[in-house]
Amino acid sequence: MKNYDIARILHEIAIYEGMKGEKFKPRAYEKAALYIGSLNDDLGTIYKNGGVKALMELPGIGRNIAEKLVELIQTGELAYYEELKKEIPVDITILSSIEGMGPKKVKVLYEKLGITNIEELEKSIREKRVRDLQGFGEKSEKKILNGIEFFKKSHGGRFILGLVLNTFEDILHQLKSLDTVKNVQLAGSARRMKQSIGDADFLAASYKPDKVMDFFTSMPEVAHIHTKGTTKSTVRLKSGINCDLRIVPEESFGAALQYFTGSKQHNVVLRTMALHKGYKLNEYGLYDKRNRQIAGRTEESIYLKLGLPLIPPELREDKGEIEAARDGRLPKLVGYDDLKGDLQIHTDWTDGNNAIIEMAQAAKKAGLEYIAITDHSRTLEIARGLNKEKLKEQEKEIKKVNDTMKHNEGITILSGVEVNILKDGSLDLDNNILKEFDIVGAAVHSYFSLSKEEQTKRLVSAMYNTNIDILFHPTCRVIQKRQPLDVDFDKILDVSKETNTILEVDSSPERLDLQDEYIQHAVENKCKLIIDSDAHDKSHFHFLKFGISQARRGWAEKKDVINTLPLEKFLKSLK
Ligand code: DGT
Ligand code: CA
Ligand code: CA
Ligand code: ZN
Numbered sequence: 001m002k003n004y005d006i007a008r009i010l011h012e013i014a015i016y017e018g019m020k021g022e023k024f025k026p027r028a029y030e031k032a033a034l035y036i037g038s039l040n041d042d043l044g045t046i047y048k049n050g051g052v053k054a055l056m057e058l059p060g061i062g063r064n065i066a067e068k069l070v071e072l073i074q075t076g077e078l079a080y081y082e083e084l085k086k087e088i089p090v091d092i093t094i095l096s097s098i099e100g101m102g103p104k105k106v107k108v109l110y111e112k113l114g115i116t117n118i119e120e121l122e123k124s125i126r127e128k129r130v131r132d133l134q135g136f137g138e139k140s141e142k143k144i145l146n147g148i149e150f151f152k153k154s155h156g157g158r159f160i161l162g163l164v165l166n167t168f169e170d171i172l173h174q175l176k177s178l179d180t181v182k183n184v185q186l187a188g189s190a191r192r193m194k195q196s197i198g199d200a201d202f203l204a205a206s207y208k209p210d211k212v213m214d215f216f217t218s219m220p221e222v223a224h225i226h227t228k229g230t231t232k233s234t235v236r237l238k239s240g241i242n243c244d245l246r247i248v249p250e251e252s253f254g255a256a257l258q259y260f261t262g263s264k265q266h267n268v269v270l271r272t273m274a275l276h277k278g279y280k281l282n283e284y285g286l287y288d289k290r291n292r293q294i295a296g297r298t299e300e301s302i303y304l305k306l307g308l309p310l311i312p313p314e315l316r317e318d319k320g321e322i323e324a325a326r327d328g329r330l331p332k333l334v335g336y337d338d339l340k341g342d343l344q345i346h347t348d349w350t351d352g353n354n355a356i357i358e359m360a361q362a363a364k365k366a367g368l369e370y371i372a373i374t375d376h377s378r379t380l381e382i383a384r385g386l387n388k389e390k391l392k393e394q395e396k397e398i399k400k401v402n403d404t405m406k407h408n409e410g411i412t413i414l415s416g417v418e419v420n421i422l423k424d425g426s427l428d429l430d431n432n433i434l435k436e437f438d439i440v441g442a443a444v445h446s447y448f449s450l451s452k453e454e455q456t457k458r459l460v461s462a463m464y465n466t467n468i469d470i471l472f473h474p475t476c477r478v479i480q481k482r483q484p485l486d487v488d489f490d491k492i493l494d495v496s497k498e499t500n501t502i503l504e505v506d507s508s509p510e511r512l513d514l515q516d517e518y519i520q521h522a523v524e525n526k527c528k529l530i531i532d533s534d535a536h537d538k539s540h541f542h543f544l545k546f547g548i549s550q551a552r553r554g555w556a557e558k559k560d561v562i563n564t565l566p567l568e569k570f571l572k573s574l575k
Contacts, residue, residue: 001044001076002221004167004239006069007037008093009081015096016084018103026103031060035353037163038509039539042170044073059353059537091117094155097481099147100140108133122148155480158196159241162509162546165190167239168200171219175245178215180208183253187260188244191313193549195479195512199234199242201260209247216245252284254298259283261299265318266311273306273322281306314552319520333552334531334561339544341370341563341570343439344418344472344506344532349394350375350384353537356394356413357401362538364411370567372416372439373398374472379420379428388433391417395436412567414438418472423447425461427468434467439574441504443472448485456488463492463501469574470530471496473506473513481510489518493525500575502562503527507547508534519554528573529561 014029035058036043046054047070055066072078088110095106095118109115112133113124124130125141125148168186175184181204185191188201206212209230217225217233226234232246248256259267260283274281278289285296286305295301300310308325312333315321324330345359346352352359356373363371375394376385386394395415402413416439420428427434427442434440442462450458462468474492475484496503503522506513511534514522522529531547533540551561558564562573 001072002167002170002239003036003039003043004164006043006072007033008239009072009078010036010065010068012092013081013084015092015103015106016088018096019088019107021104028060028062028065032065035060035537038537038543040166040542041539043069047073089116094118094151095121098144098151099482100143101147105135108135118148118151150483151480158198158480159239160196160479160509161190161194162512162543164197164200164239164241167221167237167241168202168243171200171202171221171243174219175202175204175212175216178212180211181206182250185257187257188262191261192263192316193314193546193553195515195550197241199244202243202245203253203256203260204245204247205250205253206247207249212247213245248284250297251293252296254300255281255285255296255302256283258299258302261313261316263317266316266322269318269322270306277306279305312552314549315555317553331555331557334548334556334558334564336545336548337367338558338561338564339531339548340368340566341372342366342368342533342535342541342544343372343414343416343470343530343563344374344441344504344534345371346375346418346534346536347373349373349390350386351536356397357405358538359535360401360405360411360413361409362535362541364405364409366541366544368411368541370412370414370570372414374416374418374439374441377417377419377428379422385420385428386417388429391429391433416440418443419468420445421458421462423450423458425458427462427465431465431467434465437467438571439469440467441470441472442468444476444485448476448482450486452486452488455485456491459485459487459492460495463495463499466499466575468501470502470504472504472532473508473511473534474503475513475515475518477511477513477515479510479512484513484515484518489521493522493527496522496527497525500528502530502574505529505531505547505551505561506534507531507543507545507550508540509543509546512546512550514550514554516550516553519551519556523554523556523560529556530563531561532563 010029010033014026017025052066052070055061055069068078090110095101096103115121115124125145130136131138131141172186175181183205185203187203189197190200204212213228213233217228217235221237222235223238224236234244236242271281280287285293286302288294295305303310311321311325342363347356347359348354378385378387398413398415405411415437417437419440419442421442421444422428477484531551533543535541562570
């Protein structure tokens, strides 16, 4: 069983425990689910190498959960979970993720009205049957209905890329290792690094497609085979994700890669361009008037013959990239190896899993030269935010770690904080404290639904504070869960430039905030960006890839992203 599937089951158990009114268990399971879901190493392998003891050494995993993990790893099932499901057989993840709902409400709705899924919930609300239940009312009916609408719009069976890409890389790896496979790549929206994907599109070159298809359809992670053929098969994985595999001959691999990477709209424009030149373009190649293949083995050859440089997959959304390519105006996108620093990192001083030194070592391993420790400030109670005394203490600790690290490993740790922006735009730490830090990020963690005017004023007033260097996760959106703050974003961009407040791209897979289209506006307005991991664990630095991809999708260049600068220059560019 893969990490992703295990994490999903733990997440559901957390919700069930919440229904039962358990106090601490929900958080324990949720923490374990989050940790395992973002873990790069395979849990099964960890268990195989180190037994139950190795599992218990993982952060947030005690004996109770470790034993459940063993059962899942060994049998692929968990009796405890099956029992819970039998008791309240509802679409639990979806129902409880709707804004305005929660475990307890899901339970009441099932017990009183027999509601098991989102359709039944919507129907009951429209029939005004929910408002009379204990703990509900007309207001909460309306809130839930809004939540359902948002869910339908944003989710629709899609999966968050950052949470599932590992699974695909694993499948890629397996396919690559077959000697009947000459070449294999992930195409589709996953290659374009979209924040969420409908399905995964694998593409392989092989002269023995039967063998490859046999392998693909019998992988242990396959739950169901939709179709099986020699050029195309589709399976559903245990996690619920559908995967296509297409197989083409080697001389068509580039053309097929181009075609199946999409987007559809990008391909339409490209095909029209080919037609204007008297060519024909399809998934097998680019053909001239006499139907001879003039390109197709590599993707680059297709673009070249059409008079274009290779367009990075992240840009292929028909947002003007083809015109830009034609006119030599393609942006030189920020690269996946360009980051030198990471300025939002949490430790076990608050809600992170690791000590300062462990985070620093992991950052160094990830290729970074400087980081900032930015634990939460005091009013963020769920994260056990730090008061000024604790922050002073932490600063001393950072100095200490810095001294050891500098000599041994050459990474600089800056002292920072994620200061909470209160409802009225004031901050929960005084300026005379804030000015002591090397770097300060400010963020909203409450009152997400203020009016546009109030919300804009709130952010603007934080940005005018001369001690605030960065606006962390500026729109507070959570993919498929929470809409971006309703703010006048143009105003935010103006003030960002005026005050030299950097806008963050938070790389946490469910946040990706700013998201691509906002990034594009920021870049057009020449605002400065920063890409941070928002790591809460030493295994989270790979999140940066998703922040970088979001920035690339927003046409950001290296010069737009200030943590591509070496430390000295970076510090000089702050307020
Ligand atoms: P998704 O799966 O909804 O996240 O989005 P994609 O972009 O992965 O779309 P998908 O899986 O339906 O198809 C993969 C690629 O194949 C798509 O990006 C472009 C190409 N493609 C699929 N169907 C068509 C089509 O009817 N016409 C054209 N031009 N391209 C297509
Ligand atoms: Ca797809
Ligand atoms: Ca597909
Ligand atoms: Zn935050």
